[in-house]
Amino acid sequence: MFLFFLILVSIIVTIIDAVTSLLWFITLLGQKSWPKKFWFIALSSLIAVHFLSPLIPEGYYTTVNSSCYFIILFGLACYFMRHLPKRIIALFSLLAHLIVYWPKNLYTTLFPSPSILLTNILALTTLSILSLFLVLAFRKYHLRWYSTDYLSKHQTFTMVLLCTTIGIRVLNDMIGYWFINHVFIGAIWLDIFILMLICSLICVPIICNQFWRLKLDLRNHEVTIKEINNYAQALEQTNITHHYFQHDYKNILASLECAIVARNFDDVENIYYTLIQPTKSLLKCATIQNLHFIDSASLKGLLVLKHHQATQKRINFTIEITEHINFKRFNNILDIYRPLAILMDNAIEAATASKDKTVHVIFIEYEQHIAIQVKNTYLTAPDLMRMHQSGFSTKTDHQGFGLAILQQFIEKYPFMELSSELHATPKTFQQNFTIQKNL
Template sequence: MFQFLNFFNALTWPMFESIVMLIWFRTLMGHHHFSRRIFLSAMCLLYVINMVGNGFESPLLRASVASTLSIFVLLLMGWQQNIVRSKRVILLYAIVSSLLSYWVINFEMTMTTLVNVPFVIKTSLDFLANVVAMLAALMVSRVKYSWLTEKFLERHPTQLHTLLFGSLFLRVLNDGLAYLFAVNQFSGSILWDFFLLVLIVGIIFVPVISNQHELLHDRINAHDVEMTATQNYAQQLEDKYSEYRFFRHDYQNILASLEYGIQSENMSDIKHTYYSVIQKSQALLPDAQLLNLKNITDTTLRSTILVKHQAALEKLITFNVDCQQPFTASAFEEDLNFYRVIGILLDNAVEAAEKTVEKTITVLMIDCEEIVIINSCTQDIDLTKITNFEYTTKENHSGFGLYFVKQYIKQHENIELATMIEKNHFIQKLTLEAKNQ
């Protein structure tokens, strides 16, 4: 009975370890969906690694090989799946998952060494600890909170490096302690285990919290920009209105002289006045090319366009919006990233149009399902390169914009982007799907 239990434990232990590690890794990588093939092969690999790692005679190898190799496997897996572009972020979360997966069992071992228990009970406790570790990992993974910190960490290399070195240090320290434990020079300490847990949780939550903080800050800033844009727009409308009033006044004068000409039946007077009307009306009629925003019922979308419109006007770009029917993006109303996509595309349009002679941007909104951004552009852009990570036309810029757009489109089934270049016009066409389709 005892032998069977021992054998059973030796078989299942590595399996639990690998499954728990994978679950944690998946949760930390923002619930990335790994294909079953990848998941299973990674699991087998981790199983073999842990099996072999636990089988070493030398305590030093037993303490370090399995954990190091399994971090390596997770790193490779994340890399191959192309989840985030920064390998350091993947490494950080691989280390954190390995720390987390070993923590429960370490804690259990500490406890059992403190209290002397018979061997049979200890073995079953080991098994129980493995089950608990897996349940804990599963439970956390049920919380469908997308961490989204990988993008944040990519933008803040200092924080990333600090966390990475912190976690590396913890990993090495843990391996060292495991070695001491194996040669019976260290019997474990509950205090240290708890301290370790706090540190791991800290590593996970520091970026989450700073990310939230930054998002909040961004939103306040964006709100300020929107306010200014709206005020400017109102000012421009008022200016147009006074131009209209001025024209109306002039127009009435012309009509009066026309009527006088008709009454006195003086054809040359009429002709003279008429042609002056045509000339004046062409010179005086205010340019009606203001925005056609009233049909955009989605206020966030409207203000996004308004902000970019103001930016375009400052750069003397003609910015037209053509929206004939009421337009709303109902499926995306709650999704701030959708508006960020629109913002990025408009930013790029402004930037490209600024460099051309034509300087025009046209935004078309058709039947609640198509948003088309057309801008004049100069050189022939190679479409095969534009969405690459590092591709950028901006100085001091990481080329993040279109990469973000591409990822967004990839992750959402109800939106597609087609990019076209036609006769010096760059066209980005977003096709949306209504919510209830």
């Protein structure tokens, strides 16, 4: 009965170790899942290697076992994941085996000659289960970090990590050989040193990958800001030209009227072709008027960005600024940026579902305050009594936290006020965002 129990525990521990090795391997590679065929072949092969271990001479068991693990993982991954560089597959196949068997090496160092066989088996089983839980916890978060992209683009760094892993693997095999032949009894400091190297091999690529991605995001952000500024400048120039045309069109019409009254059709033709036809493109209504009246580059960028997003959704998004507005008096422009962004996002989303698909933003500066009106058409009228409650929304699959967060944000700053108006004809919803000047 006891022998049957030992065999059963041995089989369970072997399966747990094989599963743990595979989970570490695919997690380090940044894969969410692998084909069932891969799992079947890999698990069968790893378990078979373990049960064939009695045929291997005791002194060479560690080397042969680790080599077989490496060959199985490396070969199967090269077949199923052909797009990944082989050096990365080799690195993580070696590292997965090292992680799984380090706790057992530590146990052997601490208790080289256990007096009770049952205690030894239960301890190894506990270590295997803990290793499995560790990889499951690590897998839950690591899949967001993906280090393979960074390693694929930095070959020298990858080769350094691979050579380091091979060195640890050789050292581990040598220690196993010396331990079996009673040349080396094990040292806790050596196990701690190997653990530090293993943790470095896991963490360093992750940290480097995150830093690399952050640099890419910052670079992309700078490019986006530059494009937005260029777009804003182009819009400003167009609006200035449109503004000048508005001043000139009365004179053009007066000249045209005189030519018609005098029946001088040659002058009519000349006025049309020289003054009117070249400005036909300017006769279209500008969607952003007098953007240069806003002195904040951040708010300009926000308005241009929302205008672009709305245009992509086929929404008639217009911005009207009647006079120069000084936002530089505010210490932190983000206090205005964030509420305005939420208001425009909600307006765009509501207008998308409406029939007329219209959003109109108006900036007006008064003596004591600045008023920003955000109007949008709607399909379903919002409930003005409940709309600022957290979680309430009339939109399908929408969490509804935007206006609630906005309300909390405005309550935090006494110089801000927000009111809402609902109009049935036409079906428009208006948010009045007021900013007091005397801060």
